[in-house]
Amino acid sequence: MLAVDGGRPVITDDAVAPWPHITDDDRKAVLHALDRATPWHWPMDTVRELEAAWAEFTGMPYVLAANSGTAALHMAIAAAGVEPGDEVLVPADTFLASASCVLQANAVPVFVDTDLATFNVDPRLVEERITDRTRAIIAVDLNGLPADHDALRRIADRHGLALIEDAAQAHGATYHGRPVGSLGTMSGASLNGSKCLSALGEGGLFATRDAEEFRLARRVLMFGEELPGQGRDYNARIMGWNYRIDVLAAAFARSQLTRLPAMSRARRENGAALTAALDGIPGIRPPVVPEGLTHVYFFYPLLVQPEELGLDDVPVAAFRDALERAVNAEGLGIMRWQPRPVPAQTLFQERRGYGRGCPWSCGHARPGHTYTPEEYPVAEEICRRRLVLGQSFSSLGPPNDTRTMQLFADVFHKVLVEERDGLVALARSGPHGAP
Known part of the structure; x- marks a missing residue:
């Protein structure tokens, strides 16, 4: 019965x-970070150690730890130079953050349907969504399986687009021997407590090979400031946020990364x-x-x-x-x-955005954007x-x-x-x- x-x-x-599986080593790492947390300063040594370890693991030389995967993706969108009215291609079946990070730049997500076999974006459908406004493709490694990055890279290169890897669900997976987190122009990964690499609470990792992208992403992380040398000049160059990771979360994630x-x-x-x-x-x-x-x-x-x-x-x-x-x-x-594709969510059906219909109605966007769920039958x-x-x-x-x-x-x-x-x-x- x-x-x-x-x-x-x-x-x-x-x-x-x-999950996560917590060991005595994790507990010791968090307690050690607690002992090192005063006097308070930024960046904390523990945060630097996490960034260095992710750089070594992925082979991406420039890494910033953030307070969420959503923040890391927003940093990547900004570093890619996405501006108001630009368009970014996003899988129709993913978590909201893969698309909402585009809205944070006052840019417009354009969705692409899914491959039924892999649950990832279908590269065969990508090019038909590219317009003269398209600036980037977000490739999501959904469920723990890398997207078809070689096919997406060829498309991105052909059209001069940034390829941003959303690695939130796939830390530790590989694509033809290459680690997730290193497969795009840049990447954003989540350290949410449930993730394969966990901060127990919240956290994220941004990674790139390009020093200028790193500089732009760091502005977004830290109030729009340039952060010359080791200090701060308290001079915001752009609209920035406070995306700094908590030191104890960083310590837990650093310990988990060793395993x-x-x-x-x-x-x-x-x-x-x-x-x-x-x-x-x-x-x-x-x-x-x-x-x-x-x-x-x-x-x-x-x-x-x-x-x-x-x-x-x-x-x-x-x-x-x-x-x-x-x-x-x-x-x-x-x-x-x-339970529904992202373009079927109320945010995209009503297109209220963050007020008065922006970004769709802010004057920079191409007119006529609609989100019809039936356009994504596989998702x-x-x-x-x-x-x-x-x-x-x-x-x-x-x-x-x-x-x-x-x-x-x-x-x-x-x-x-x-x-x-x-x-x-x-x-x-x-x-x-x-x-």
């Missing part, structure tokens, strides 16, 4: 460890083991990993496919919601993520069918191992094979959520 109907759950007690290769290896092994264990279980499509790429499974995305079970009379949304309820009841955390279909494991609640990171992944697979086998009739009855009983 399904647990949702009163049966015994497959996973009980503390069988699945939460990132091992943690990434465990994630790859766990993801491969889970995919193998799910082989032959109908009704779901596990993620795929193209040759030459590695996946670190910040999310392990599944597409529900009731058609495989002959359930043509059951709406996809009803089946998806029933599966979510049943799997959670069995003790395995699963959820919907991004819509993914959002309709997607459920995800991972993040903090069903982590594929250590100390969870391949035995934990077998438990995950046992849940799906019970729900979709052994107790399928109960799942179908649950799906048919309704009500279900948004399509």
Whole structure:
């Protein structure tokens, strides 16, 4: 019997460890940073150490630690010279920050549909969205899998565009041997507590190979100031923000970074083991990993496919919601993520922006921008069918191992094979959520 109907759950007690995995070394690092935090000064030595370590890990010589991945992306947009009325190409299926960072420059996001196999932006559709206003492409490494950076780089170079890597979900993944964070003209990464590289609280990392881009990004980080030498001249050159990272968050992230290769290896092994264990279980499509790429499974995305079970009379949304309820009841955390493409969110449907319709109505933008969800059919279909494991609640990171992944697979086998009739009855009983 399904647990949702009163049966015994497959996973009980503390069988699945939460993320991030905190060690004594992490605790010592934070306490050491606390001891070094006075007298207060900026930049803190701990922050410099994190920046230097990320520079070494990625091979990007110029790094700035920020207080969020969103801030790091805004810094990249500014460093790319994006100005009011300019356009930036963004995947239709991503987190809002990949697009809102463009709005922060009073520029206009232009969305591109998704590749169904990888969940990343479809390079074949990029060029048709380029106009004479386009200044950059944001390439998101979604779920933990790098985007098709070689194809995107060729397009960017052909049109003289910056290629900004949004590496928020994929620290430790590689693209043909090259680390995430080094694959674009510049990159922004999140250190949010749930991420593969975690600051426990909030944090971000901006990286570039170009000294001038570094200088421009640092202005945005620090009140628009130039920061000559080691001091401050308290003279804002542009509109800047306070995007400085907290020193304790930086210390935690620096400590975690020492273990990132091992943690990434465990994630790859766990993801491969889970995919193998799910082989032959109908009704779901596990993620795929193209040759030459590695996946670190910040999310392990599944597409529900009731058609495989002959359930043509059951709406996809009803089946998806029933599966979510049943799997959670069995003790395995699963959820919907991004129930609609970003251009379908209210911000873009109503285009109020940050007031009076800006940036779309501010006079610099090309007129006629609209966001029609139907223009992104693959992203819509993914959002309709997607459920995800991972993040903090069903982590594929250590100390969870391949035995934990077998438990995950046992849940799906019970729900979709052994107790399928109960799942179908649950799906048919309704009500279900948004399509």
